[in-house]
Amino acid sequence: MPPSFSLPRALLKGLFLYLAVVLLIALPLPDIGKLSAYNALFPGRPRLPFGENPSEAYNFSLFNLDAMFASHEISDGTKPADEFRVLVIGDSSVWGTLLKPDETLSAQLNASAPMVCGRQARFYNLGYPTITVTKDLMLMDYAARFQPDQIIWLTSLEALPLDKQLDTPLVANNASAVDALIEKYALPLSPNDAALVRPDFWDRTLIGQRRNFADLIRLQLYGVQWSATGIDQIYPPYPAPQTDFADGDDKFHDLRPPLDEAALAYDILAAGMNHVPAPILLVNEPIMISGGVNSDIRYNFFYPRWAYDAYRTQLAARAEANGWNYLDVWNLLPQSEFTNSAIHLTPAGETILAQNILNALQPTCP
Amino acid sequence: MTLPLIAIFGALTLLAAFLSDRIRGLFLFTLSILAVYALQPALPIRYLDFWLPTAALGLASIFWISLRGAEWHSADNLLSAAWMAAIVLILALTRFLPSAPSPLTPSMPPRLELVFAALLVVTALAALTGRVRFGWVHAVGLVALIGLLAILKSPEASLWAAKALRLANGQSAETASSFDIRWLGISYIIFRIIHTLRERQMGTLPEVSLREYVTYIFFYPALTAGPIDRLERFVKDLRAAWKPANEDWIVVVQRIGLGLFKKFVLADSLALMALNAKNAGETQSTGWAWILLYAYTLQIFLDFSGYTDIAIGMARMVGIRLPENFNAPYLRPNVTHFWNNWHMTLTMWFRAYFFNPLTRALRTRQFPIWLVIFITQFATMALIGAWHGLTANFILWGLWHGLGLFIHNRWSDATRARFGEWATTPLRQNILNVSGIVLTFHYAALGWVWFVLPTPSLAIQFFARLFGA
Numbered sequence A: 001m002p003p004s005f006s007l008p009r010a011l012l013k014g015l016f017l018y019l020a021v022v023l024l025i026a027l028p029l030p031d032i033g034k035l036s037a038y039n040a041l042f043p044g045r046p047r048l049p050f051g052e053n054p055s056e057a058y059n060f061s062l063f064n065l066d067a068m069f070a071s072h073e074i075s076d077g078t079k080p081a082d083e084f085r086v087l088v089i090g091d092s093s094v095w096g097t098l099l100k101p102d103e104t105l106s107a108q109l110n111a112s113a114p115m116v117c118g119r120q121a122r123f124y125n126l127g128y129p130t131i132t133v134t135k136d137l138m139l140m141d142y143a144a145r146f147q148p149d150q151i152i153w154l155t156s157l158e159a160l161p162l163d164k165q166l167d168t169p170l171v172a173n174n175a176s177a178v179d180a181l182i183e184k185y186a187l188p189l190s191p192n193d194a195a196l197v198r199p200d201f202w203d204r205t206l207i208g209q210r211r212n213f214a215d216l217i218r219l220q221l222y223g224v225q226w227s228a229t230g231i232d233q234i235y236p237p238y239p240a241p242q243t244d245f246a247d248g249d250d251k252f253h254d255l256r257p258p259l260d261e262a263a264l265a266y267d268i269l270a271a272g273m274n275h276v277p278a279p280i281l282l283v284n285e286p287i288m289i290s291g292g293v294n295s296d297i298r299y300n301f302f303y304p305r306w307a308y309d310a311y312r313t314q315l316a317a318r319a320e321a322n323g324w325n326y327l328d329v330w331n332l333l334p335q336s337e338f339t340n341s342a343i344h345l346t347p348a349g350e351t352i353l354a355q356n357i358l359n360a361l362q363p364t365c366p
Numbered sequence B: 001m002t003l004p005l006i007a008i009f010g011a012l013t014l015l016a017a018f019l020s021d022r023i024r025g026l027f028l029f030t031l032s033i034l035a036v037y038a039l040q041p042a043l044p045i046r047y048l049d050f051w052l053p054t055a056a057l058g059l060a061s062i063f064w065i066s067l068r069g070a071e072w073h074s075a076d077n078l079l080s081a082a083w084m085a086a087i088v089l090i091l092a093l094t095r096f097l098p099s100a101p102s103p104l105t106p107s108m109p110p111r112l113e114l115v116f117a118a119l120l121v122v123t124a125l126a127a128l129t130g131r132v133r134f135g136w137v138h139a140v141g142l143v144a145l146i147g148l149l150a151i152l153k154s155p156e157a158s159l160w161a162a163k164a165l166r167l168a169n170g171q172s173a174e175t176a177s178s179f180d181i182r183w184l185g186i187s188y189i190i191f192r193i194i195h196t197l198r199e200r201q202m203g204t205l206p207e208v209s210l211r212e213y214v215t216y217i218f219f220y221p222a223l224t225a226g227p228i229d230r231l232e233r234f235v236k237d238l239r240a241a242w243k244p245a246n247e248d249w250i251v252v253v254q255r256i257g258l259g260l261f262k263k264f265v266l267a268d269s270l271a272l273m274a275l276n277a278k279n280a281g282e283t284q285s286t287g288w289a290w291i292l293l294y295a296y297t298l299q300i301f302l303d304f305s306g307y308t309d310i311a312i313g314m315a316r317m318v319g320i321r322l323p324e325n326f327n328a329p330y331l332r333p334n335v336t337h338f339w340n341n342w343h344m345t346l347t348m349w350f351r352a353y354f355f356n357p358l359t360r361a362l363r364t365r366q367f368p369i370w371l372v373i374f375i376t377q378f379a380t381m382a383l384i385g386a387w388h389g390l391t392a393n394f395i396l397w398g399l400w401h402g403l404g405l406f407i408h409n410r411w412s413d414a415t416r417a418r419f420g421e422w423a424t425t426p427l428r429q430n431i432l433n434v435s436g437i438v439l440t441f442h443y444a445a446l447g448w449v450w451f452v453l454p455t456p457s458l459a460i461q462f463f464a465r466l467f468g469a
Helices: A008-022 A064-068 A103-112 A131-145 A174-184 A211-231 A266-275 A305-322 A347-360 B001-018 B021-038 B048-072 B073-096 B112-131 B135-154 B156-169 B184-200 B210-217 B231-239 B246-270 B286-317 B334-340 B344-364 B368-387 B390-421 B426-452 B456-466
Strands: A083-089 A120-125 A150-155 A280-284 A327-328
Touching: A008 B246, A064 A131, A064 A211, A083 A131, A083 B368, A103 A120, A103 A347, A131 A150, A131 A174, A150 A266, A174 A266, A266 A305, A266 B073, A266 B344, A280 A305, A280 A347, A327 B112, B001 B021, B001 B246, B001 B286, B001 B390, B021 B048, B021 B073, B021 B210, B021 B390, B048 B073, B048 B112, B048 B135, B048 B210, B048 B456, B073 B112, B073 B210, B135 B156, B135 B184, B135 B368, B184 B210, B184 B231, B184 B344, B210 B231, B246 B286, B286 B426, B286 B456, B334 B344, B334 B390, B334 B426, B344 B368, B368 B390, B368 B426, B390 B426, B426 B456
Parallel strands: A083 A120, A083 A150, A150 A280, A280 A327
Antiparallel strands: none
């Protein structure tokens, strides 16, 4: 030990170095989420990271889009020349709640292994278990860099109420991405919306960012158990979706008949349909039509009949007016093909849906 | 210990480092008593998380009196006993705080009159013990302590005890679980007490005051995860004049920093990918099964040795040089060396109080040497396994290592001369050494399969996966 060693001086130096590291980290590190062990040390995930029980599902929710996509199999190298790349966008029914990775819609589409435009079609599951078209647009916009040849966008009325577009945690915690979407597509959303989380200087320091950094590391670490087990979701016993609606409530998000188009995010849907650089097949996804008490008033937990019927009419009219490739399969499946919710399908339900989607694909070949 | 608790106890220990010798002793005594309560996890059986620490303090006091015999009641010891009782009563009084329970106790303390009555019972038992011949206390005490440990380590017995305690408390026994009785640090507390009983029996125990004895048994840096120090060595440090020098602070910072990094960065990260009861049955390939096992092998070492580093660093602040518990155990060329460097204080304890006496006893009966080794290795390792838990998986883990030690002993005896003739160059010696390290590491790693998986059938299933089935 040098004779000039001084404990106070050593502590002061330590404190200085600590503060320097804590504060310097506030400098933007935009691409840190792209550093990923997925698709390198272990295989990419077939669906985006999502989950609330990491220790059992080996999967969890985080908000860093770079990290989410870097962990996905779509980031595995460059696009092969003989691949016809199809992105499947949507909510939890596309992501595959209660479905194993090989039972999801994308997996069922891949199982059919269709050749499109002389190339092998490969379907990528980019569904995410929250339901707003802004979230879908954000993921679709990000995924444009992966050179899709076709997009299949499944949606439903529940994704459209304008007042909930920014409430989804994934959207709220990606304020800069939302700003870019608003500017790029002139979306009817306010960048000053209180739902958007905007970090201040201290939030960007190491202390403020500790959760985000920890999430990035945890995502990599859970890759080991995901690779070892193939598990990315837990499958607890679940109750059947509600079929009786004793109170006869016919409201939809505080809306009353007639369905006010201005209260719905059709402009955001149109932004995606008209501007994303790949042909899109828009799918009005299947819903459960219940046959219980007051089923003449409500189709299911989500939808009163008047609202859903009006939505279908409005969406069909817009699709026709804009020349969108549109598939309405709202009543494709019987009640028995739904699991715990009016939009979550059984594996057999996904198979039927996949077949209908394949039949409706009208790819534009060069 | 959680990070906030480590920070709090670290700060208090830093304060103690600058106190005068006499005040520091009292401070460590007080802090060790408080730690028994503060570190105890909350339990679902009403007031049990207060009674267990109180019982631990009572046990220590009673056994200290038995060690001292009739000469215990000096003014200093009476004052220490009064101070202990006062702390317990003050902790009980915290139930009247507006923000009760206070952070000093895991949950609401019991009523004051009950605590007072408990203190009277402990005092009466202690006074009685002081009049009983040590030989009796030694015999009865050993049986009682080992019996208590057996109950706590056996899931079935713990469940039975939990049900009984719940019923005695007027709570439903239907929701009882073996986890209802989690007694913080009791394995270490009992082993330290047994150490003092045995040393007293052998006539090698130094005379210690109540304050010194209680500080030794409950010394808070080593309460939750060891190491198991020897009383004679500990008290020597405790009594010595202490003024930390710069090199002490360097050791403190290095050991605590290293320990925090090992435990909270490396081990906790590895925990997210390590083998456990859930993923053992889910693993789909041999390669990934090995990765999970390697992750667990490193995790358990980094977790345990990280805590030891923190304990050693924290103790060094106040001049206590706790013994090392780990010395690169995974870099040892054979199983015997592994056990000389893994949880060293526990193995030394078993060597001193079980292995050596048993070996001597068997040798005097003229058993063949191989049989003596077989019996002593297997019995010692089975007991070490049982110390972790009285369940099949821990005992199998112990037997696995007993087998390893026995085979190594026999192999080494049979081949020493041959290998000595062959390993005449540094290269050949290195080949032998590295092969030994790789083999020993994997033997220890495979042993963890028994340890971490709760049932032998799951362990066998995982072994099959590891070897390609």
